[in-house]
Amino acid sequence: MTVLKESDSGITSIAVLASGRGSNFDALCRADTGQGRIALLLTDVPDAPVLDIAAEYGVEALYLSPGKYRTRFSIDAEQVWVDTLNERGIGLVCLAGLMRILKGPLLESFEGRILNIHPSLLPSFPGLRSQAQALDYGVRISGCTVHYVDRGTDTGPVLIQNAIDVLDTDDADSLSARILEQEHLTYPEAVRLHCGGRLRINGRHVEILSQNESTTITGDIRGGCRCTGS
Amino acid sequence: MTVLKESDSGITSIAVLASGRGSNFDALCRADTGQGRIALLLTDVPDAPVLDIAAEYGVEALYLSPGKYRTRFSIDAEQVWVDTLNERGIGLVCLAGLMRILKGPLLESFEGRILNIHPSLLPSFPGLRSQAQALDYGVRISGCTVHYVDRGTDTGPVLIQNAIDVLDTDDADSLSARILEQEHLTYPEAVRLHCGGRLRINGRHVEILSQNESTTITGDIRGGCRCTGS
Numbered sequence: 001m002t003v004l005k006e007s008d009s010g011i012t013s014i015a016v017l018a019s020g021r022g023s024n025f026d027a028l029c030r031a032d033t034g035q036g037r038i039a040l041l042l043t044d045v046p047d048a049p050v051l052d053i054a055a056e057y058g059v060e061a062l063y064l065s066p067g068k069y070r071t072r073f074s075i076d077a078e079q080v081w082v083d084t085l086n087e088r089g090i091g092l093v094c095l096a097g098l099m100r101i102l103k104g105p106l107l108e109s110f111e112g113r114i115l116n117i118h119p120s121l122l123p124s125f126p127g128l129r130s131q132a133q134a135l136d137y138g139v140r141i142s143g144c145t146v147h148y149v150d151r152g153t154d155t156g157p158v159l160i161q162n163a164i165d166v167l168d169t170d171d172a173d174s175l176s177a178r179i180l181e182q183e184h185l186t187y188p189e190a191v192r193l194h195c196g197g198r199l200r201i202n203g204r205h206v207e208i209l210s211q212n213e214s215t216t217i218t219g220d221i222r223g224g225c226r227c228t229g230s
Numbered sequence: 231m232t233v234l235k236e237s238d239s240g241i242t243s244i245a246v247l248a249s250g251r252g253s254n255f256d257a258l259c260r261a262d263t264g265q266g267r268i269a270l271l272l273t274d275v276p277d278a279p280v281l282d283i284a285a286e287y288g289v290e291a292l293y294l295s296p297g298k299y300r301t302r303f304s305i306d307a308e309q310v311w312v313d314t315l316n317e318r319g320i321g322l323v324c325l326a327g328l329m330r331i332l333k334g335p336l337l338e339s340f341e342g343r344i345l346n347i348h349p350s351l352l353p354s355f356p357g358l359r360s361q362a363q364a365l366d367y368g369v370r371i372s373g374c375t376v377h378y379v380d381r382g383t384d385t386g387p388v389l390i391q392n393a394i395d396v397l398d399t400d401d402a403d404s405l406s407a408r409i410l411e412q413e414h415l416t417y418p419e420a421v422r423l424h425c426g427g428r429l430r431i432n433g434r435h436v437e438i439l440s441q442n443e444s445t446t447i448t449g450d451i452r453g454g455c456r457c458t459g460s
Contacts, residue, residue: 083247121371122369124351125352138387139351161371168437168438205398207366208398
């Protein structure tokens with residue numbers, strides 16, 4: 001029975017990994033993330049607009065090479081990302097539009113401590129172009145999902161989901177914009193819960209504890225997340 | 231350009247096809263189905279409890295043999311179902327817990343005029359045990375879907391969806407019960423829209439017209455449903 005906290009202060013240092021404009025990074029910087037502090041931005045795109053947002057907030061921001069592949073990291077490069085995170089005492093990794101699949105050292109080193117946000121109600125519409133997939137299918141309801149990252153594509157245990165109505169008049173842009181509004185509320189809430197020790201994972205199930213429970217329950221806690229199963 | 235109505239009165243006669251307890255049949259009998267009238271219950275189970283509900287409401291109810299297979303109809307048997315529907319001037323078929331997949335004459339004869347209700351937000355969790363599938367996955371949001379029936383399993387164009395929260399305390403029974411409450415509201419609403427000529431199908435997309443639009447637009451209308459694409 002160990003209680004792992006990033007520091008005695010109970011604060012979890014967060015790194016955001018992003019490839020693009022960084023609107024979710026911006027939302028995380030602006031929001032109340034409770035006991036989580038946005039400490040680092042890493043990007044695999046040298047001129048990603050998200051770098052400018054990090055500068056605005058005074059958050060350390062680094063471009064790191066992802067290696068030679070287009071949709072994943074090379075093993076050597078990924079290890080550099082892991083080392084960079086560890087050197088800074090990062091306790092939680094938030095993917096926010098990172099256009100690469102994690103398969104190697106990042107997953108191993110930060111198992112149960114990597115979050116992703118996805119613009120659909122998973123398991124519907126995983127992968128790319130989720131909003132267009134939803135429109136092509138003709139659903140009436142879509143939304144967003146924050147989940148822990150595992151080896152699959154958008155398959156990890158779900159923390160939170162929020163739903164929105166799809167309108168007859170929607171195109172991919174308008175639907176994406178409305179889902180994005182929800183993402184900007186949902187991701188900070190998930191980070192608050194994780195960093196506040198309010199989540200207990202049992203297999204695929206993520207239980208949200210009351211604030212009372214979170215102060216009384218002990219267990220195998222990693223980065224604020226109580227893992228009671230595998 | 232033809233306007234197909236089941237009769238000059240604008241009333242669509244509805245047959246419900248069910249295998250079990252018939253709670254959605256009951257909901258359809260109790261609810262305001264607008265220009266739709268529940269005229270017939272067909273079941274493939276000789277002692278299905280739904281037969282008693284039909285008797286309560288004074289709705290004609292028939293057991294018809296499904297043939298020798300367990301999960302689908304034999305072709306000959308399915309043709310008898312079609313003949314029975316046609317003899318009674320049925321304009322809309324509502325599946326309500328029919329435990330068989332339609333592949334043959336029913337689909338051909340009633341294309342675009344067969345509805346089904348499914349206890350999940352499709353395309354998540356098609357097939358059997360949807361509520362248990364949702365719990366196994368660990369979603370936070372589920373719901374129900376009314377869709378037109380095509381040759382796939384729960385793959386047809388979506389009319390309406392309604393969402394509910396999945397609770398940490400839910401088991402399959404409690405989740406099923408809360409989704410069922412939504413089903414009992416959602417199915418009659420879908421039937422009202424279809425029978426009121428308020429739906430326009432274009433490929434996979436079902437557009438809901440305002441009552442004003444539904445009285446001014448003409449097109450290829452089948453059983454109250456405007457089909458503008460295939």
